[in-house]
Amino acid sequence: MGLSSAEHPLLARYAEVRSEVSAQYGPDSQAVVFILYEELLSLRTVLAQDRSNRRIAERVRDVSVEIQRRYDIGGMVDKGRHHRLISDRPVLIEYDRAVFDRMYGNLRRACAVRPVHVTGAAVAFEALQAGPTHIYVVDDSYRLLVWPEPFTLAEMVFGRTPDRRVDGTRVVHPMLVPERLRVRAAGELSIVGGPDDCMVIANMKSGHFRPPPSCADVLRDVLRGVFPLTDEDIDVFTVPQPRA
Incomplete structure (x- = not known):
């Protein structure tokens, strides 16, 4: 119609x-x-x-x-891999510790902002801006961790530029889980509405962790546990595994 x-x-x-x-x-x-x-x-x-x-x-x-x-x-172009799939049932991905320390260790320590552990809708709408894009991970304990500083929609679609800085620091997904560097899902999300009636738009775009499409099921389960959502309230877009 x-x-x-x-x-x-x-x-x-x-x-x-x-x-x-x-x-x-x-x-x-x-x-x-x-x-x-x-x-x-x-x-x-x-x-x-x-x-x-x-x-x-x-x-x-x-x-x-x-x-x-x-x-x-x-899809995504493979520009080098510094992650490994520890388990595929359930999915668990680990980023290389040596690479993280070399590339992001000092940046992470210098950054005053920290990810928000989103435990409910009230926490999400208090800490995050409704509408704009935030990067997130679901860590190995199934916690939803979201970076509170938003990115633009253009950066979400076309990619965050190398010189993009938040509080003087470029923010990447491994910086949300610096202790263990393990995730079950990672990407970008936006929340709309309010704490009592909301919707979530998310994807699996993480060039560091490269989550497979199966991670979408993990994210959906976590989102339903955090927000007052039904399946119809959630969009999760998956990305094919990188091509060589």
Whole structure:
């Protein structure tokens, strides 16, 4: 069933922008992914305020499918691996200690900000900004640890630039688990809504841990335990394992 501008102006506006960007850069370009992600955030924000809006709910599902398809064909380029899969049932990934100490040890000690252990929705909405992107890990004890300083949506889609700094320090996923360097999932997430009625958009984009698609199930379980969420309230986008 089509979605016309008369049914919701937000849908019509994103359809117009998506068409323009697709014509200029290609239908599967990173620019289109950027627009789709922005649309998903906007639609889920609207849906969190009005869950009875069937048209918005339908479009949310369609956008989610479109984003995942583009992630599947895009993948990640393998630029060297410093992690190892300790276990695949359940998933447990470890980052190389020597590499971490050499590349990030001093940076981590100099950074005053620390990850937030998100134990509930109230903690999340007090410590994190609703809407923007935060990097997260699920550690080996199934704790959801989130970096409180947000990144831009462009950095989420196109990648964080090498000179990006938070409190003077470049933040990477291993810095959230410096003691053991072990995770069960890692990537980026955004929360929308409020503590009593929220939604989460997340992915498995971590160039350091390279979590396999199966980590999505772990993250979903953790999110359901932390937030008042159903499966329909959660988007988790997986990334194929790096190609050589």
